[in-house]
Amino acid sequence: MKWLCPSEDLKEGNSRGFQIDESDVLVVRREGRVYAYKNRCPHRGVRLEWQPDQFLDDSTSLIKCATHAALFLIESGECVAGPCAGQYLTGLDCHEDSQGIWLSLEMSEDDR
Template sequence: MKYLCDSAALIEGKSIGFDVDALKVLAVRRAGQVYVYANRCPHRGVPLEWQADEFLDASASLIQCATHGALFLIENGECVAGPCEGKSLRAIECAEDTRGIWINPAARD
């Protein structure tokens, strides 16, 4: 597992982008749970954010692709609206402990 960030850096309802071992990821905290996905839209393979660390829609309840407007559920990465509806973001294995948030970038599908 690779260290991603301090737990306090990822606040509720916010997102952060990271580059870990040449893998671009985004992390979101929702209802206290951390979710990490590859920062890549399944439609065209483009990064999702519209500016640094801005991956969420206006309500902060969905991940939104800035290029196509596709909307993804935070809890499982499933696209619920847009050109890639029915596809999903690629989840990255993650864990949180007293030292911070960790990911396993090698666990790729």
Template sequence: MLELCAVDDLENPGSKGFETEKGSIFVVRRNEEVFVYENSCPHFGINLEWQKDRFLDSEKRLIQCATHRALFLMESGECVAGPCPGDRLTAVPSKVEQGIVYLL
């Protein structure tokens, strides 16, 4: 397992990007739920963030692609608006143990 960060290090709701040997990924948090995805838009395969660690829309409810404005649900990565409806972000296997987010 690879330790990424403490859940409390993430804003609520919030997001944070990481470079790992498996590639670019990001973590999103809403309340006590944490989700980890590859940092790649399913439309063109480009990074999602518009600024470092900024993966959420202005209301911090959805993940947003800065280039295409596609919107994705935090809990499933499903695209609900933009050029790729029905596509999904690629989830990265992870778990939270004693308040720490780990990659599996």
């Protein structure tokens, strides 16, 4: 497990990006829960954000690919609009405890 940040650094309805061992990762807090995904759009394999830590649409209810405007459900990573509809972001195992937010580093070479 890799420590990402203190819990207070990821406020409700916000997102953050991290680079962990050469892998780009995004985390989002929604309704008190933290979700983590590889920072890669399934459509073209590009990073999702247009500015640092800007992964959400204007309503902060969906993850948005800045390149192709694809929209993804925060809870599952499913693309619900855009060129990759029906595909998914690659979910990553994370958990939160009194020390902060942690990410599992068990990714295959293909996932990096």
